[in-house]
Amino acid sequence: MRRIGWKVGMLFAVLFLAGCGERLELEQQAFVVAIGLDKGEKRNLIDVTFQISNPQVNTSQAAEAQTEPPSDIVTITAPDLLSAKELAQSSLSRKITFSHLKTIIIGEELARDDLFKHVIGSAIIDPEMRREAMMIISKEPAQDFIHQNKPTMETRPHKYYAFMEGNWEHTGYVPLSDLNTFYQRTDGELFLAAYATAQTEPEVQEDDDAYLAGEVPQLSGDPVQMMGSAILQKGRMIGTLDGEETRFSLLxxxxxxxxxxxxxxxxxxxxxxxxxxxxxxxxxxxxxxxxxxxxxxxxxxxxxxxxxxxxxxxxxxxxxxxxxxxxxxxxxxxxxxxxxxxxxxxxxxxxxxxxxxxxxxxxxxxxxxxxxxxxxxxxxxxxxxxxxxxxxxxxxxxxxxxxxxxxxxxxx
Missing domain, CATH: 3.30.300.210 (Nutrient germinant receptor protein C, domain 3)
Structure with a gap:
């Protein structure tokens, strides 16, 4: 009986401790909070921008990180998102993880190209990619958008996007768009994605909701505006809707x-x-x-x-x-x-x-x-x-x- 009990005990020990082999401490990981996708200069290549959160900002260790930026931004040119993820490790000491990724920003030039549906379709292979990740189309390259988006009220980038998504539920100016809904409507239905830009061209109009991102008459504050939606059909952008049209599409x-x-x-x-x-x-x-x-x-x-x-x-x-x-x-x-x-x-x-x-x-x-x-x-x-x-x-x-x-x- 003692021999059987010893063997059973060893078996349970192996079962419960086997999962610890690939364990990583928090300080060993680089948490990507936003990804930017742009069309590369060479054919069928894309520029992937990773915005990696600095875990020490706004924590008990903030005093040690007063001079550190809230995030690190790295851009890699590769055939797809997963290849870029591996190539980024050539300059990052911590292991990149998408476990906290909730925002994907696509440059309009890439969104209007047939290459986009292949890029975003292959990205879901990574088990860390969340289907509920927010999808945003930027008027300018996503790389420029991420660099210019420096909100004064939020030092943590993931909080900024989360709060903006919460605002959309109250205004209706921007559709609630995520990867899961996008994958569901890549056949013949039209999919509406959030439209944003950091390039402002104010245009005063009589109707307070008939604006597209960049047209809102704003004199100061954060340069980024999210207003209206991008129309995607069969995985490719074909046009835009202003804030009023987006509201009606939801109503x-x-x-x-x-x-x-x-x-x-x-x-x-x-x-x-x-x-x-x-x-x-x-x-x-x-x-x-x-x-x-x-x-x-x-x-x-x-x-x-x-x-x-x-x-x-x-x-x-x-x-x-x-x-x-x-x-x-x-x-x-x-x-x-x-x-x-x-x-x-x-x-x-x-x-x-x-x-x-x-x-x-x-x-x-x-x-x-x-x-x-x-x-x-x-x-x-x-x-x-x-x-x-x-x-x-x-x-x-x-x-x-x-x-x-x-x-x-x-x-x-």
Whole structure:
């Protein structure tokens, strides 16, 4: 019995201690928090930029690292991402790991090239690559974007991208895009990726959301702007959407991830002023698709609740239902026209980012029947009817605006 017990004990020891052979201490690892991908100068080569976090910054050892940068940036030219990862070890003493990687930035030049889908498709072979990693398309080369992105409020780069992604859920200016969704929509559907740039060309517009990254009229602060989205079809970038179009592309989906959306509209009672409102949604968008007729008929109904946030005209909408109706109808018409214009733009591209194909697929018994139907082709010819149903649920904290005497102005 003693011999058997000794052998069993040795067996368990081998099983539990065998996994420690490849153990690495934290100080032996180089944690990549962001990767940049650019088209190389030579054919079928790419420039891979690794942004490696400095673990001593903002820790108990920060006093020892006062003169050290928050991250180290290394660029390697190689055929693919995994080759670049190995080549980078020629200058880095610590072992590179993607275990903390959550951001991948692709330069627009590479994103518009057919080489991109091969590069990003082969990258998933690495088991450390997370499918939930955020995907961003930069107007300039990704290498330049990473070097210029030095936020003053965040010394740790991974926190900056995490906070920015959290902001997108509240504004809707930028889509929530990750690698997993990209891989799912590389067939015929359109995929929207976050669009960003550090090259600013301010352009003042009347609508506060009709901007693309780099156009927001910003006078100071961090140079990087993330606004709008890049359109990818079959793994290649084919165009862009501004912040307003990106919002509509999210609203027209059955399930929207936007919590609140702030926008401004001309005041129907006094056109020289604008009303700022906040939209929220408690119900999913209703999508009905008739694939039995030709062209296909698509009916979309978007329910929204509207909170009046700013009333510069000081018009009292609380007591007059006719004025409330005059307020809601122009907003609904404006939203419907903008949404229909976006759908027409997508029909020209030959695909849709609204995930309407999921609703159309329910009309077929088998996946083969749906594939033979060729949804992308029928969508480009479809008859689309979009309706917004807006309900006012709040007029702001101020229930009734102050009454101005005849001849008295606000400045007085």
């Amino acid at each position: 027209l989906r059955r399930k929207n991830l936007i919590e609140l959306m702030t926008a401004s509209f001309p005041d129907p009672t006094k056109e020289e002023y604008r009303l700022t409102v906040v939209f929220s949604r408690t119900e999913n968008t209703k999508i009905r698709i008739d694939t039995d007729r030709s062209p296909a008929k698509i009916d979309v109904n978007v329910p929204l609740k509207m909170h009046i946030n700013s009333n510069l005209s000081l018009q009292d909408f609380t007591r007059n239902k006719d004025q409330q109706k005059e307020l809601v109808e122009p907003v609904e018409e404006r939203l419907e026209k903008r949404a229909e214009k976006l759908v027409e733009k997508m029909q020209e591209h030959g695909g849709e980012p609204f995930v309407w194909y999921a609703a159309a697929r329910k009309n077929f018994w088998t996946m083969k029947q749906f594939e033979e139907y060729n949804w992308e082709k029928h969508f480009t010819e479809a008859d689309v009817d979009i309706n917004f149903e807006i309900e006012i649920y709040s007029f702001g904290e101020q229930i009734r605006p102050p009454n101005l005497k005849k001849g008295e102005t606000e400045q007085e």
